[in-house]
Amino acid sequence: xxxxxxxxxxxxxxxxxxxxxxxxxxxxxxxxxxxxxxxxxxxxxxxxxxxxxxxxxxxxxxxxxxxxxxxxxxxxxxxxxxxxxxxxxxxxxxxxxxxxxxxxxxxxxxxxxxxxxxxxxxxxxxxxxxxxxxxxxxxxxxxxxxxxxxxxxxxxxxxxxxxxxxxxxxxxxxxxxxxxxxxxxxxxxxxxxxxxxxxxxxxxxxxxxxxxxxxxxxxxxxxxxxxxxxxxxxxxxxxxxxxxxxxxxxxxxxxxxxxxxxxxxxxxxxxxxxxxxxxxxxxxxxxxxxxxxxxxxxxxxxxxxxxxxxxxxxxxxxxxxxxxxxxxxxxxxxxxxxxxxxxxxxxxxxxxxxxxxxxxxxxxxxxxxxxxxxxxxxxxxxxxxxxxxxxxxxxxxxxxxxxxxxxxxxxxxxxxxxxxxxxxxxxxxxxxxxxxxxxxxx
Amino acid sequence: xxxxxxxxxxxxxxxxxxxxxxxxxxxxxxxxxxxxxxxxxxxxxxxxxxxxxxxxxxxxxxxxxxxxxxxxxxxxxxxxxxxxxxxxxxxxxxxxxxxxxxxxxxxxxxxxxxxxxxxxxxxxxxxxxxxxxxxxxxxxxxxxxxxxxxxxxxxxxxxxxxxxxxxxxxxxxxxxxxxxxxxxxxxxxxxxxxxxxxxxxxxxxxxxxxxxxxxxxxxxxxxxxxxxxxxxxxxxxxxxxxxxxxxxxxxxxxxxxxxxxxxxxxxxxxxxxxxxxxxxxxxxxxxxxxxxxxxxxxxxxxxxxxxxxxxxxxxxxxxxxxxxxxxxxxxxxxxxxxxxxxxxxxxxxxxxxxxxxxx
Numbered sequence: 001x002x003x004x005x006x007x008x009x010x011x012x013x014x015x016x017x018x019x020x021x022x023x024x025x026x027x028x029x030x031x032x033x034x035x036x037x038x039x040x041x042x043x044x045x046x047x048x049x050x051x052x053x054x055x056x057x058x059x060x061x062x063x064x065x066x067x068x069x070x071x072x073x074x075x076x077x078x079x080x081x082x083x084x085x086x087x088x089x090x091x092x093x094x095x096x097x098x099x100x101x102x103x104x105x106x107x108x109x110x111x112x113x114x115x116x117x118x119x120x121x122x123x124x125x126x127x128x129x130x131x132x133x134x135x136x137x138x139x140x141x142x143x144x145x146x147x148x149x150x151x152x153x154x155x156x157x158x159x160x161x162x163x164x165x166x167x168x169x170x171x172x173x174x175x176x177x178x179x180x181x182x183x184x185x186x187x188x189x190x191x192x193x194x195x196x197x198x199x200x201x202x203x204x205x206x207x208x209x210x211x212x213x214x215x216x217x218x219x220x221x222x223x224x225x226x227x228x229x230x231x232x233x234x235x236x237x238x239x240x241x242x243x244x245x246x247x248x249x250x251x252x253x254x255x256x257x258x259x260x261x262x263x264x265x266x267x268x269x270x271x272x273x274x275x276x277x278x279x280x281x282x283x284x285x286x287x288x289x290x291x292x293x294x295x296x297x298x299x300x301x302x303x304x305x306x307x308x309x310x311x312x313x314x315x316x317x318x319x320x321x322x323x324x325x326x327x328x329x330x331x332x333x334x335x336x337x338x339x340x341x342x343x344x345x346x347x348x349x350x351x352x353x354x355x356x357x358x359x360x361x362x363x364x365x366x367x368x369x370x371x372x373x374x375x376x377x378x379x380x381x382x383x384x385x386x387x388x389x390x391x392x393x394x395x396x397x398x399x400x401x402x403x404x405x406x407x408x409x410x411x412x413x414x415x416x417x418x419x420x421x422x423x424x425x426x427x428x429x430x431x432x433x434x435x436x437x438x439x440x441x442x
Numbered sequence: 443x444x445x446x447x448x449x450x451x452x453x454x455x456x457x458x459x460x461x462x463x464x465x466x467x468x469x470x471x472x473x474x475x476x477x478x479x480x481x482x483x484x485x486x487x488x489x490x491x492x493x494x495x496x497x498x499x500x501x502x503x504x505x506x507x508x509x510x511x512x513x514x515x516x517x518x519x520x521x522x523x524x525x526x527x528x529x530x531x532x533x534x535x536x537x538x539x540x541x542x543x544x545x546x547x548x549x550x551x552x553x554x555x556x557x558x559x560x561x562x563x564x565x566x567x568x569x570x571x572x573x574x575x576x577x578x579x580x581x582x583x584x585x586x587x588x589x590x591x592x593x594x595x596x597x598x599x600x601x602x603x604x605x606x607x608x609x610x611x612x613x614x615x616x617x618x619x620x621x622x623x624x625x626x627x628x629x630x631x632x633x634x635x636x637x638x639x640x641x642x643x644x645x646x647x648x649x650x651x652x653x654x655x656x657x658x659x660x661x662x663x664x665x666x667x668x669x670x671x672x673x674x675x676x677x678x679x680x681x682x683x684x685x686x687x688x689x690x691x692x693x694x695x696x697x698x699x700x701x702x703x704x705x706x707x708x709x710x711x712x713x714x715x716x717x718x719x720x721x722x723x724x725x726x727x728x729x730x731x732x733x734x735x736x737x738x739x740x741x742x743x744x745x746x747x748x749x750x751x752x753x754x755x756x757x758x759x760x761x762x763x764x765x766x767x768x769x770x771x772x773x774x775x776x777x778x779x780x781x782x783x784x785x786x787x788x789x790x791x792x793x794x795x796x797x798x799x800x801x
Contacts, residue, residue, distance in 0.1 A: 433608055
C-alpha cells in the first residue's frame with residue numbers, strides 16, 4: 001500500500017467519522033442530566049482537578065445515598081475545557097441539549113468562558129452560576145435574569161479584605177495614611193477589584209497603588225523590588241491566578257515583605273498554590289468563601305459512601321479537604337438545592353434550565369438546611385431573590401500554617417449598601433449598551 | 443473521465459483568464475456555495491452551526507488575511523492576534539459611540555482602522571526581514587493587547603476590561619449579534635462576508651498588486667530592480683492583511699462569542715492562525731480554509747470521538763489523547779506534504795484528470 005493510498009484512506013475515514021459527530025448519545029429519560037465544565041488538563045489543572053472531584057463526589061453521594069434528588073437519579077457528564085475559552089464554549093454547546101431536559105445550569109469555572117456564555121444563556125434559558133468569579137454586577141437580577149453569583153463577588157472580596165485590615169488596625173479611622181498595594185493578574189479577572197479599592201481609598205483615606213502582572217506571572221522580580229524596597233506598603237492584596245500565586249509569595253519572601261500582611265483573594269488561596277512556595281508561604285493569608293478542612297459531616301458521608309467502597313473521584317480520601325475540593329462541593333450543593341426546589345414546585349421529574357432559574361430566583365439554603373447536610377460552618381447560608389442574585393456575599397480569612405489552611409476569622413460581611421449601588425450602576429451601564437430592559441421584580 | 447477539459451474552448455481573453463477556467467470547477471464551486479448557503483443551514487443542528495462552522499469561517503478569514511501577508515507577500519507575521527483584537531475593539535467603540543451605524547458599516551470601518559494600525563506596524567518590514575520581522579510583529583501583538591488592557595477608554599471604562607456586542611440587525615428583525623440572534627442568522631452573515639472577501643482576495647492576488655507581492659516574496663532585490671517599489675508594496679500587504687484580520691476579530695467578538703476580553707486574542711491566537719496557514723498551504727486561498735478546518739474541526743472531532751464510538755473514558759484522558767493525536771497528525775501531514783493541504787488538493791485534481799487511466 002503506497003503512501004498516497006494511506007493518505008486517502010485517512011482523509012476518507014476522517015470525513016465519514018466527522019459526519020457522524022452530530023449524533024447524540026442516548027440518555028435515560030427519567031434521570032436528571034447535569035453537565036459539568038471542568039479543567040482536569042491544561043496549565044491550571046492542579047486547581048481544577050480537586051474542584052471537579054468535589055463536584056462529582058457530591059453528585060455521586062446523592063445518587064448512592066438517596067438515589068438522586070426526590071427519587072430522580074442524577075446523570076453527571078463532564079467536559080474538559082482545559083481552561084480554554086474556545087473549548088469551554090464548545091463544551092457548553094455540546095452538553096446543553098443532552099438528557100431529557102437539557103443542561104439545568106452551567107458553571108463555567110472561568111471568567112473568560114463566563115463572558116463568552118453571557119449572551120448564549122439568555123437565548124437558551126439556562127442559568128449561569130458563577131461562584132466567586134465572573135461579572136460582579138450580575139448581582140443585579142433584574143438585568144441578568146439568568147446569571148447568579150453566590151456566594152461572593154470580587155468587589156465584595158475587595159471590600160472584605162479592607163474590612164479585615166481595618167479590624168486588624170483597630171477601626172476604619174486608623175486606615176488614614178496607610179499604604180495598601182494590589183498585585184493583580186492583568187486580565188478581566190484581575191482588574192475586577194480596582195474600582196472598589198479606589199472608591200474605598202477615597203472614602204477611608206488610604207493610599208492605594210496597583211501592580212499589574214502580565215500573564216502567566218512567572219516574572220515578578222521588578223514588581224516586588226518596587227513593593228518591598230521602594231513603596232513599602234502596610235498591606236498587599238493579591239488577585240493572582242495559577243503559577244502567579246506561588247511566584248508572588250516567593251518574591252515577597254525574597255524582599256522580606258511580611259507574609260501575614262499579604263492577603264490573597266480566594267483564587268490565590270488554593271492548596272496547590274501554597275505547596276510550590278514551600279516555607280515562604282507560611283503565614284500568608286487568603287480570603288475563602290467556604291470553610292477549610294475535611295472535618296465536616298458531609299465529608300464523613302462522602303468517605304463512608306464513596307471512598308470506603310472505592311467509588312471516590314479523587315485519588316484518595318486524603319484529598320477531600322482541599323480548598324478547591326470544598327468549592328466543588330459548594331457548587332454542587334447550590335445546584336442540587338436549586339434542582340430540588342425546582343422539582344418540589346414542578347414535580348419530581350427532570351427539570352429544565354428555565355425551571356431551575358425560577359428556583360434560583362428564590363433559592364434559600366438556611367443554616368438548618370446546612371446542618372442537615374452536614375455542611376454548617378463549611379458554607380455560609382445563601383438567600384437569593386429576583387433582584388438579588390448574590391446573597392450575603394460573606395467570606396472568611398484563612399492563614400497557611402505551612403501544611404494546611406487555618407481559619408482565623410468569622411464570616412466577614414462586605415459593605416452591602418455601597419456595593420449594591422455599584423452593582424446597580426454597572427449593570428445599568430451594561431443594560432444600556434446591550435439594549436436590555438430590566439425585568440420587573442414583584 | 444469526468445474531470446476533463448477536452449472540448450472546452452476559450453474564445454476570448456476574458457474566458458481564458460477566469461478564476462475557474464474549467465467548467466467542472468465552476469460547477470463544483472456553485473455546488474459548494476449551494477451546500478454552504480442552503481444545505482448546511484437547513485440540516486445542521488445549532489451545535490454544528492454555532493460551535494463548528496462559525497469559528498471555522500471566522501478563523502478562515504483571519505488565516506486568509508495572514509496568508510496574504512505571509513503566503514503571498516512573504517512577510518512573516520506573529521501579530522495576527524493583536525490585529526484581530528484591534529478589529530474587535532474598534533468595532534465595539536464604533537458600535538457604542540454611534541449606535542445608529544449599520545453592522546456591516548461598523549465591521550468595514552473596524553477593518554479600515556485595523557488596516558491603519560497594520561500599516562504602522564508594517565513600517566519595520568522595510569528594514570527587517572524573515573525571522574527578525576516575526577519578532578518585530580510579535581511586539582505589535584503584545585503592545586496592542588497591553589494597550590487595550592491599560593486604557594479604559596477602549597472598553598468604555600468597564601471594570602473588567604471586557605467588551606460586549608450590542609444587539610444589531612442586518613435588516614428588520616434579522617439579528618446577527620446579541621442574545622436574540624439565531625445560529626442560522628449568524629452563520630449566514632459570517633458566510634456572506636467570508637465568501638465576499640475570499641473572492642475579493644482571489645482577484646486581488648491575480649491583479650498587479652498580487653503579482654508585486656509575489657515578486658517581493660520570491661526575491662525582493664530582483665523585484666526592486668524591475669521597478670517594484672518596496673514601501674507601497676509591503677505596506678499594501680500589511681494594510682490588506684490587517685484589514686481582513688480586523689474584520690475577523692470584529693466578527694469573532696460580535697458574532698461568535700458576543701463578549702470578549704483582550705486575552706481571547708493573545709499570542710496563542712496568532713500561533714493558531716499561523717499554523718492554519720502553514721498546514722493549509724502558504725500562498726493559497728483554498729489553503730486558508732483547509733487549514734482552518736484542520737485546526738478547528740479536528741480537536742473537536744477528537745474530543746467527541748470516544749463518545750461516538752461508545753467508549754466511556756475519563757475526560758482528562760480524552761483531552762490528553764486529543765493532544766497526542768492532534769500533534770501526531772500535524773507531523774504526519776507536514777511530512778507527507780510540506781506544502782500543506784492545498785497542495786494535496788491540487789495533487790488530487792491532477793490525478794483526477796487522468797482517472798481512471800493513469801499512465
